[in-house]
Amino acid sequence: MNHPTGRARAGLRRSLLSWYDRSRRDLPWRRDPSPYRVVLSEFLLQQTRVDTVVPYFERFVERFPSIESLASAPLDDVLKCWEGLGYYARARNLHAAAREIVERHEGKVPDRADDLSNLKGFGPYTTAAVASIAFDLPHAVVDGNVIRVLSRLCAIKDDVARADVRTRISEIAQDLLDPVRPGDANQAAMELGATLCSPRNPDCPQCPIARHCRGRKLGIQTDLPVKSKRGSRQKRTEVAVVLRRNTSVLVAKRPEEGLLGGLWEFPTVPVQSNQGKKDWGNALSDRTGLNVSIEGRLQTLHHAFTHFELELKAYEGQATGKNLRPTGYTEIRWAKEADLDRLAFSRVHRRLADYIAMPHQLELTSV
DNA sequence: GACCCGTGGTT
DNA sequence: TAACCAAGGGT
Numbered sequence: 001m002n003h004p005t006g007r008a009r010a011g012l013r014r015s016l017l018s019w020y021d022r023s024r025r026d027l028p029w030r031r032d033p034s035p036y037r038v039v040l041s042e043f044l045l046q047q048t049r050v051d052t053v054v055p056y057f058e059r060f061v062e063r064f065p066s067i068e069s070l071a072s073a074p075l076d077d078v079l080k081c082w083e084g085l086g087y088y089a090r091a092r093n094l095h096a097a098a099r100e101i102v103e104r105h106e107g108k109v110p111d112r113a114d115d116l117s118n119l120k121g122f123g124p125y126t127t128a129a130v131a132s133i134a135f136d137l138p139h140a141v142v143d144g145n146v147i148r149v150l151s152r153l154c155a156i157k158d159d160v161a162r163a164d165v166r167t168r169i170s171e172i173a174q175d176l177l178d179p180v181r182p183g184d185a186n187q188a189a190m191e192l193g194a195t196l197c198s199p200r201n202p203d204c205p206q207c208p209i210a211r212h213c214r215g216r217k218l219g220i221q222t223d224l225p226v227k228s229k230r231g232s233r234q235k236r237t238e239v240a241v242v243l244r245r246n247t248s249v250l251v252a253k254r255p256e257e258g259l260l261g262g263l264w265e266f267p268t269v270p271v272q273s274n275q276g277k278k279d280w281g282n283a284l285s286d287r288t289g290l291n292v293s294i295e296g297r298l299q300t301l302h303h304a305f306t307h308f309e310l311e312l313k314a315y316e317g318q319a320t321g322k323n324l325r326p327t328g329y330t331e332i333r334w335a336k337e338a339d340l341d342r343l344a345f346s347r348v349h350r351r352l353a354d355y356i357a358m359p360h361q362l363e364l365t366s367v
Numbered sequence: 368g369a370c371c372c373g374t375g376g377t378t
Numbered sequence: 379t380a381a382c383c384a385a386g387g388g389t
Binding site: 369370371372374375376377378 | 379380381382383384386387388389
């Protein structure tokens with residue numbers, strides 16, 4: 001054992017919970033931690049900061065006040081509420097989980113970890129989080145915060161990407177978890193990582209468990225956790241076309257699987273080198289079923305994804321032909337400009353939509 | 368186990 | 379400023 005045991009472990013639990021009771025943030029899902037609100041918050045929080053999530057959470061509970069209302073809603077409505085948050089598979093998973101809960105669990109969030117982990121989108125973290133926070137079950141969470149806190153606390157110098165190291169961290173987390181208040185203990189560990197035990201500049205003097213921290217004792221806390229480095233991002237270029245017909249604009253819906261699944265966008269094709277407007281027009285004709293020609297350039301937008309950087313060249317175009325035949329899209333339609341707000345777009349295409357609506361106002365601030 | 372999947376804040 | 383990284387899960 002190289003982590004606190006016996007009396008030290010009891011003291012650590014007490015110090016951490018005491019600090020949490022003293023300084024925990026006032027978050028909307030903590031005011032009324034009903035199972036549904038906990039589930040919703042945990043899906044929103046996957047890989048996403050608390051400050052970003054709060055307004056989304058408020059909108060979700062307003063729009064979908066219950067599991068039933070979420071389950072009975074069209075997926076498009078859930079995606080619209082999720083618009084701009086990223087990792088859109090979470091919205092699909094949340095929707096699917098809500099339907100499973102209604103169909104297989106009588107509308108009640110299951111109060112056993114086994115049942116929770118069988119729901120769509122419930123991995124090890126979310127299962128433990130809901131079990132502990134909503135039902136006071138003693139399952140330790142392991143998220144990015146916990147990995148950082150525990151790797152420092154126990155001076156773990158091995159690469160935390162290794163499976164055996166992850167297993168060890170999970171075991172430590174479980175052993176240190178306060179069995180009386182597991183939900184608060186889990187949130188305390190995450191809150192510590194999110195506020196004091198930060199990646200670059202941990203505030204050790206304020207840390208309630210600094211006394212127990214081997215990483216700090218060795219002076220290596222800022223070197224932990226040890227992570228293998230990510231590769232550099234590749235660059236992609238795409239062309240999007242804005243096609244108008246009277247007061248409508250042509251928009252298309254991306255396939256449910258994969259990047260930005262289920263979101264709407266202006267018809268877009270990847271750009272290869274040595275291509276010109278004629279090639280883009282042909283490619284966009286294939287995608288839409290119309291005869292598309294590219295005309296004046298509107299704007300070039302840049303957007304950073306996790307694994308690549310996108311340069312999106314937006315053009316105006318002309319289209320002839322009647323029959324819409326989407327290729328690589330699940331749906332394609334002429335939408336009134338006023339109705340673009342009703343559809344869920346990715347960030348880049350939402351920016352383009354806003355530009356179309358009010359070109360003069362956004363021209364000055366656009367990248 | 369490696370890779371895919373968004374977006375925005377921070378340093 | 380480019381890189382890191384966040385209450386991860388699916389394949």
